[in-house]
Amino acid sequence: MTTTRRQSVELVRFDHVGLVYPGGAPVLHGLSQSFHVGSFTFLTGVSGAGKTSLLKLIYREAKSTEGTVRVFGKDVSKLNRSELPQFRQRIGIVFQDCRLFPHLTILDNVALALKITGSDIKSSRIYAKELLDWVGLGQHMSDYPAILSDGQKQRVAVARAVIGRPLLLLADEPTGNLDYEAGYRLLRLFEELNKIGTTVIVATHNKNLISEFSYPELELYQGRLISRGREALRKLHSS
Ligand SMILES: Nc1ncnc2c1ncn2[C@@H]1O[C@H](COP(=O)(O)OP(=O)(O)O)[C@@H](O)[C@H]1O
Ligand SMILES: [Mg+2]
Secondary structure (H helix, E strand, O other), X not given: OOHHHXXXXXXXXXXXXXXXXXOOOEEEEEEEEEEEOOOEEEEEOOOOOOHHHHHHHHOOOOOXXXXXXXXXXXXXXXXXXXXXXXHHHOEXXXXXXXXXXXXXXXXXXXXXXXXXXXXXXXXXXXXHHHHHHHOOOHHHOOOOHHHOOHHHHHHHHHHHHHXXXXXXXXXXXXXXXXXXXXXXXXXXXXXXXXXXXXXXXXXXXXXXXXXXXXXXXEEEEOOEEEEEHHHHHHHHHHO
């Protein structure tokens, strides 16, 4: 399959999507946007703009109250409870706070993510070790999360998120607790994954860091997408 062809397939598609949390004010409005197979997108916007909510709509942690969200070609509102685990297996998620299990070694933190899909623990550990080598933490595999730096913990979280070979990687403020250098290194890992075909969406408000990369940026402002791509954003800010 050629790159051009892959780029033309929509992995995630929002059509006129709105979200109102129960008893709350509207959070997202009129979102129509596609994320193509193999794309890398930065989702930006100030705190409260709706970035986390948009990501939650993709992995069906939240349900749109208007419009349609399609992921892997399927309207996610139609997924029933029993279909959700399998659906989410194809999505890797990295959070700002890593969410590692403190009582497990970092090897088992990563391997466990595969084990719960039914893989045997031995092969899960072998693959987890390979991924820890890839993120530069192979020598720490027997350590517990507490002794790692925030940047190292976040790289463990990336290894864990991708061990199931997800088609789509979502990261919600993954660099929020990191210094510039560690944040940059983390985004490079996402870039490597993207280069081998993973579709990546990174929510962040760290404009300095993302200016190092040439990927398109979608900005949310009070729950609406106000710009598409760097050029549009530059024009908007200079007008
Ligand atoms: N579970 C929830 N229930 C009600 N309101 C929420 C919930 N989660 C987020 N919100 C509200 O939705 C808005 C957008 O939040 P969020 O998606 O977390 O934005 P961001 O990630 O850009 O900071 C905020 O006003 C927030 O208070
Ligand atoms: Mg958020």
